[in-house]
Amino acid sequence: MSGDDDVDLLIDSWSDRLESVDLTPLDVMSRLRRAALALAEVRHDVFKEAGLGDGEFEVLAALRRIDPHGVGPTRLLALVTCDITTLKRRIARLLGRGLVNRESASDGARGTLITLTPTGRARVDSTMASLIAREREMLAPLSSDDMAGLERGLRQLLDGAEQSKKRRSALER
Known part of the structure; x- marks a missing residue:
């Protein structure tokens, strides 16, 4: 894999400012957000065409x-x-x-x-x-193994997000 990407640079800049905060979630979530934006652009372009x-x-x-x-x-x-x-x-x-x-x-x-x-x-x-x-x-x-792992991870992430949303909703009642 190549060197630092934009997310690595983002994390580096935040780590200088928030030294006591574990920024590990940014590794995944920032890349996920960027991938989602790229996918949204692809979808928009296909639909426009x-x-x-x-x-x-x-x-x-x-x-x-x-x-x-x-x-x-x-x-x-x-x-x-x-x-x-x-x-x-x-x-x-x-x-x-x-x-x-x-x-x-x-x-x-x-x-x-x-x-x-x-x-x-x-x-x-x-x-x-x-x-x-x-x-x-x-x-x-991505290799087929990479895609299978990504799919599993995303399923777990989405399931966890849904469970967290339900817990927060129950607490607000």
Whole structure:
């Protein structure tokens, strides 16, 4: 591995100012943050190349993963990371571009179903394939053992973060 990177320099500068503080978490967390930012940039670029916003892709991908006969807005909301107002705006944009349809529920139930159009299905499939290819490029420097270890470590980190969040939430009650 090469010499010092930006994170090493960051830690060195903090260690001069906070001599009594163990800065070990910065080794991992600062690199994780930088990797997340790099991934977000890759994802944004792939979506932009496909003519989609990040949130639009999220809606199309959720629709593609679940019921091919469509889902109601409430179920779709549970699968995306936005509020109902934002979801409605995203659906309206996708409707206007012919990537989704809004249909009345066919089973006699009240409400509407959101479905992918053939164009929307093709767009999300090709975008997902491009995204996977770009993510594979990002991971190219890692061996399969490195990737397996990284995945295990990230699973543990995320599980620990979720448990910590639950503990803090319980204490606040």
